[in-house]
Amino acid sequence: MFNLSDQIAVVTGSASGIGAACARQLAAAGATVVFADIRFEPESGSSAALPLTAHLDVSDRSSVERLAHTIGERFGRLDILVNAAGIFPRGTLAETTEVLWDHIMAVNLKGMFHCCQTLVPWLSQSPHGPSIVNIGSVNAQGGAQDLLAYSVSKGGVSTLTKNLARALAPARIRVNCVHPGWVLTEGETAVQRATGQPEDWHVRAGAKIPLGRILVPDDIASTVLFLSSPLASQITGQEWTIDGGASLSCN
Numbered sequence: 001m002f003n004l005s006d007q008i009a010v011v012t013g014s015a016s017g018i019g020a021a022c023a024r025q026l027a028a029a030g031a032t033v034v035f036a037d038i039r040f041e042p043e044s045g046s047s048a049a050l051p052l053t054a055h056l057d058v059s060d061r062s063s064v065e066r067l068a069h070t071i072g073e074r075f076g077r078l079d080i081l082v083n084a085a086g087i088f089p090r091g092t093l094a095e096t097t098e099v100l101w102d103h104i105m106a107v108n109l110k111g112m113f114h115c116c117q118t119l120v121p122w123l124s125q126s127p128h129g130p131s132i133v134n135i136g137s138v139n140a141q142g143g144a145q146d147l148l149a150y151s152v153s154k155g156g157v158s159t160l161t162k163n164l165a166r167a168l169a170p171a172r173i174r175v176n177c178v179h180p181g182w183v184l185t186e187g188e189t190a191v192q193r194a195t196g197q198p199e200d201w202h203v204r205a206g207a208k209i210p211l212g213r214i215l216v217p218d219d220i221a222s223t224v225l226f227l228s229s230p231l232a233s234q235i236t237g238q239e240w241t242i243d244g245g246a247s248l249s250c251n
């Protein structure tokens with residue numbers, strides 16, 4: 001069902017969490033996957049071995065342009081782009097400094113713009129029905145007390161998705177957005193530790209979710225895989241909330 005052999009994919013934020021799961025599932029479906037992340041050493045990008053890894057700072061235009069150049073030189077096209085790189089520092093209105101606001105926007109929103117803008121020329125060379133999937137958040141759709149800049153950045157991801165979906169439809173490039181609920185990842189665990197939560201925070205979190213457990217990265221990656229595949233060939237501009245039913249609750 002998900003035969004992506006002969007397809008080239010780039011997954012940003014793929015050293016960890018949701019991005020890593022997306023990259024693994026795309027690779028398992030046969031795609032050649034470029035794992036791109038700020039955590040990878042620059043030297044590793046020149047390796048001929050698969051899976052490929054590339055150093056990428058999505059907030060740095062020249063870094064993104066280097067990746068796009070490499071993709072063009074090496075493959076001459078791109079079929080799948082998954083924008084999963086993101087950061088989620090907490091901050092209320094009072095706590096959010098201008099520096100924090102700018103940093104979150106630079107990674108979560110402007111970084112996605114950079115990746116889409118520089119890689120669309122290679123996506124437009126794809127013979128496979130190219131796809132972009134942007135990782136948003138349920139925080140794009142509702143209010144939170146201490147995630148102000150983050151939530152606004154993810155609202156921007158929704159708007160970016162819809163506008164690009166409309167603009168790129170004539171080029172047959174599909175653009176969709178997946179909004180994860182609460183997912184047990186390395187990044188989320190670090191945030192919970194830093195804010196003094198007990199080690200079993202994820203068990204407590206899961207107990208509040210209608211389907212009974214906190215999500216894991218593969219729960220998100222399977223939808224990303226579907227949206228990237230020919231099975232979703234007429235789906236574009238859509239937002240997919242994957243949250244174990246959490247958004248159904250009134251209390």
Ligand SMILES: NC(=O)c1ccc[n+]([C@@H]2O[C@H](COP(=O)([O-])OP(=O)(O)OC[C@H]3O[C@@H](n4cnc5c(N)ncnc54)[C@H](O)[C@@H]3O)[C@@H](O)[C@H]2O)c1
Nearest residue numbers: 013015016017018038057058085086137180182183185187
């Ligand atoms: N974990 C959750 O509960 C949750 C919920 C909703 C949305 N999300 C979103 O999912 C995405 C992945 O989150 P995660 O929980 O897997 O986090 P994570 O911290 O485990 O993984 C994020 C990855 O992004 C990379 N990254 C950070 N800044 C980067 C940059 N400037 N350039 C390139 N790579 C960079 C990190 O190195 C890391 O490997 C994020 O966009 C996040 O906002 C997560």
